[in-house]
Amino acid sequence: MLDRAPPETKDQSAEATRPVAFRGAGFTSGGSRYSGWIALALVIAVWQLAGSAGWVNPLFLPAPSAIAVAIAKLATSGALWQHLSWSIMRIGTGWIIGTAAGVVVGFAIGLSTMARGVGITFISALFPIPKIALLPLLILWLGIGEEPKIATIALGVFFSTAISVYSGVDAVPRNLIRMAQSFNVPFHAIVRRVIWPGALPSILAGFRITASVALLLVVSAEMIGAQYGIGAFVLQAGNLMQTDQLLAGVVILSLFGLVVGKLINLLETRLLHWR
Amino acid sequence: MDLIADHISHRFGALDVLDDVSFTVRAGEVVAIVGPSGCGKSTLLSILGGLLRPSKGAAELRGAPPAGSLNPLTFVFQDFALLPWNTVEENVAFPLLHTGLSAGERRAVIDDALRRTGLTDFRAAYPKQLSGGMRQRVGIARALAVRPAILLMDEPLSALDSQTRELLMEDFVGLLADGAMGAVYVTHNLEEAVRLADRVVVLSRRPGRIREIVTIPMTRAERGTADARGPMAALQGELWSLIRKEAIDAEREVQHA
Numbered sequence: 001m002l003d004r005a006p007p008e009t010k011d012q013s014a015e016a017t018r019p020v021a022f023r024g025a026g027f028t029s030g031g032s033r034y035s036g037w038i039a040l041a042l043v044i045a046v047w048q049l050a051g052s053a054g055w056v057n058p059l060f061l062p063a064p065s066a067i068a069v070a071i072a073k074l075a076t077s078g079a080l081w082q083h084l085s086w087s088i089m090r091i092g093t094g095w096i097i098g099t100a101a102g103v104v105v106g107f108a109i110g111l112s113t114m115a116r117g118v119g120i121t122f123i124s125a126l127f128p129i130p131k132i133a134l135l136p137l138l139i140l141w142l143g144i145g146e147e148p149k150i151a152t153i154a155l156g157v158f159f160s161t162a163i164s165v166y167s168g169v170d171a172v173p174r175n176l177i178r179m180a181q182s183f184n185v186p187f188h189a190i191v192r193r194v195i196w197p198g199a200l201p202s203i204l205a206g207f208r209i210t211a212s213v214a215l216l217l218v219v220s221a222e223m224i225g226a227q228y229g230i231g232a233f234v235l236q237a238g239n240l241m242q243t244d245q246l247l248a249g250v251v252i253l254s255l256f257g258l259v260v261g262k263l264i265n266l267l268e269t270r271l272l273h274w275r
Numbered sequence: 276m277d278l279i280a281d282h283i284s285h286r287f288g289a290l291d292v293l294d295d296v297s298f299t300v301r302a303g304e305v306v307a308i309v310g311p312s313g314c315g316k317s318t319l320l321s322i323l324g325g326l327l328r329p330s331k332g333a334a335e336l337r338g339a340p341p342a343g344s345l346n347p348l349t350f351v352f353q354d355f356a357l358l359p360w361n362t363v364e365e366n367v368a369f370p371l372l373h374t375g376l377s378a379g380e381r382r383a384v385i386d387d388a389l390r391r392t393g394l395t396d397f398r399a400a401y402p403k404q405l406s407g408g409m410r411q412r413v414g415i416a417r418a419l420a421v422r423p424a425i426l427l428m429d430e431p432l433s434a435l436d437s438q439t440r441e442l443l444m445e446d447f448v449g450l451l452a453d454g455a456m457g458a459v460y461v462t463h464n465l466e467e468a469v470r471l472a473d474r475v476v477v478l479s480r481r482p483g484r485i486r487e488i489v490t491i492p493m494t495r496a497e498r499g500t501a502d503a504r505g506p507m508a509a510l511q512g513e514l515w516s517l518i519r520k521e522a523i524d525a526e527r528e529v530q531h532a
Contacts, residue, residue: 178326179356183346183370183421193369197360274360274401 062244070248079233084252086228087218090146094153095214102158102210103203106165110199111191116166123162131156132220139225149221156217157210164206168199201275204268211260219253230256276338276347276424277301278459283322283332284482285315291482292318295332298476298488300425302338303454305495307468308461310478310486311518311525316461317353317429319483323459324348324427340424341455345374349423353430355414357402364389364398367417374421388420392446408439415446426458432467440467447471448495465514469507470498477517480525487517 010017044064050056051063058066074080108115109123131152138148172195180190222231230249237245278300285293292315300306308316321327323334325348340347350356357366367388371381389395392412402410411431418426431447432440444467451458451471462468468475475489491510497503 175352175354175356176358179350179352180369182324182326182348182350184373185370186373189373193372194358197358272360274403 059241059243062247066244067247067251070244071251074245074248080252083228083230083233083249084256086226087222087230087256090149090153090221090229091214091218093146094150094218095157095210097150098154098157098214099161099207099210101154102161102206103165105158106162106203107169107191107195109162109166110169111195119162119166123159127159127163131159131217132224135221135224144225149218149226152221153214153217156213160210160213161203161206164202164209165199168202168206169195171202172198201272204264204271207267208261208264211264212257215253215257215260276336276340278323278348278425278457279335279337280319280323281333281335283319283329283334285318285322285327285330286482293322293329294482294484296478296483296485297332298485300457300459302424303457304474305451305458305460305472307472307475308459308478309463309465309468309475309514309518310483311480311522312463313481313525313528314478314521315481315483316463316478319478320350320427320429320459320461324350326350341422344422344424345376346370346421347424349418349421349426351411351414351418351426351428351431353433355402355407355410355434357410357413357417359402361401362398363394363400363402363405363413363416366402366413367394367420370417370421384420388416391419391450392416406439407435408443411435411443412446415450419450423456426456426460428458428460430462431460433462433464444470448499452495465511465518468514469510471495475514477514480521480528486521489514 047061048064051058051061051066062070071080105115105119109119110116134155135148135152138151142148142151176194176198177190180194185193218229219231219234222229223235226232230253234246234249234253237243237249280296280298283293283296284291296319298306308319310316318327322329325334336347358369361369364385367385368381371384376384386395389398392415394409394412394416397405397409402413405413411434414431432443435443448471450456458471460468460471469491472491475491476485477487477489478484479486489510491498493503493506498507
């Protein structure tokens with residue numbers, strides 16, 4: 001039998017008690033939801049104040065209100081949509097081509113020892129090249145239309161994607177693959193049901209990188225040779241000393257990047273809900 | 276269907292892990308494999324289940340698998356090996372998807388496996404939502420669904436806490452009670468071996484050789500009774516005396532390496 005004792009309470013002995021000092025404060029992740037927004041609003045307010053009070057020359061740093069006015073004018077005149085649609089077309093096409101090729105090559109490298117030998121050699125040699133340096137060559141090959149710009153973006157996206165895909169395939173736990181083999185699951189089904197979902201977190205993390213690579217390359221390519229596009233617009237505004245227009249373009253780029261990031265977040269919560 | 280280890284030796288590079296291991300698991304029999312850590316127990320199981328090619332010798336089958344068995348040799352893994360992106364039900368369905376069963380047959384098999392492991396209410400849960408014990412039950416349900424002749428269990432309880440181990444051990448005893456299914460049960464826990472096995476294969480330290488094959492002289496039903504406690508403890512003590520010195524040596528060796 002278990003010997004059960006009555007519940008214990010603090011006994012009233014003569015000696016005084018003292019609380020154990022709490023020493024577990026701090027070092028926790030996560031902060032206030034609003035602190036970031038408040039800080040951003042404060043910086044914009046100070047910037048606006050500096051502009052309105054005439055502390056800075058508006059030619060070098062126009063006030064936020066001037067930038068907002070410039071964006072509104074661009075939106076109403078239709079110029080914003082014209083530039084933005086060209087940029088989006090280039091990014092979209094280049095990103096899709098580069099991603100499709102990168103996923104295929106990345107899976108091949110991840111799944112086949114022969115493809116790995118060849119593929120990793122080429123990728124290691126070509127990945128470090130800043131892809132924008134290839135634009136002149138691509139113009140010689142493909143002409144001065146959209147093709148060389150799209151090809152530059154596709155190349156930049158391709159290498160990052162291929163690398164993130166094959167490291168994702170490598171990161172799939174071996175025990176899951178052995179489990180599938182132990183049930184005689186055929187190769188194609190192991191790829192589809194084990195390796196693909198297992199590599200997906202790394203592939204989506206790669207999308208985050210390739211989205212910013214694509215944005216960087218589209219702006220650079222448009223600055224080198226394009227009539228329309230956010231990059232071209234920013235460059236023209238700079239040449240004409242229209243700093244409010246220039247910064248309007250920069251703000252639009254920032255917003256575009258934020259939207260793409262949010263889209264990838266959405267994709268992650270949809271596809272990786274099991275994590 | 277019998278499963279035979281026929282003079283199996285294995286080496287990883289310069290490291291000898293198994294040396295001339297032979298024994299037979301007869302139909303419906305539960306054989307535990309025990310030995311000091313690093314003696315090649317899990318390697319032996321991988322070889323028996325066809326996941327690893329031995330350097331010498333072979334794993335062989337004798338006799339036909341029971342009718343309707345979809346995967347005669349079926350593993351239950353130490354780390355459960357569940358697909359984290361699939362629900363409990365989808366994990367159990369996974370090995371059935373390419374077996375030619377109709378959707379209706381599949382559903383019936385899955386329902387039965389979930390019911391036998393007490394998972395029916397958890398079928399829509401994801402592995403991360405489950406406790407370790409429930410996760411291993413999913414691994415067991417997945418194994419039952421393919422109607423194995425022999426379960427190959429690789430330390431199935433060693434990732435679990437002791438209370439959960441106790442509960443799952445009761446499940447194992449229940450599942451193996453009718454003798455329809457045999458098992459090879461790799462463990463370093465002698466208590467589990469004595470509770471579950473008909474025979475215990477004791478391996479030496481690396482390279483693993485058979486030191487002894489011990490028969491447990493009680494039925495599994497008898498072992499559940501209070502009277503069995505004394506004899507079982509004695510058996511456990513005997514097994515420990517076979518392993519103890521080697522376990523000490525093995526531990527020293529690991530620390531040098």
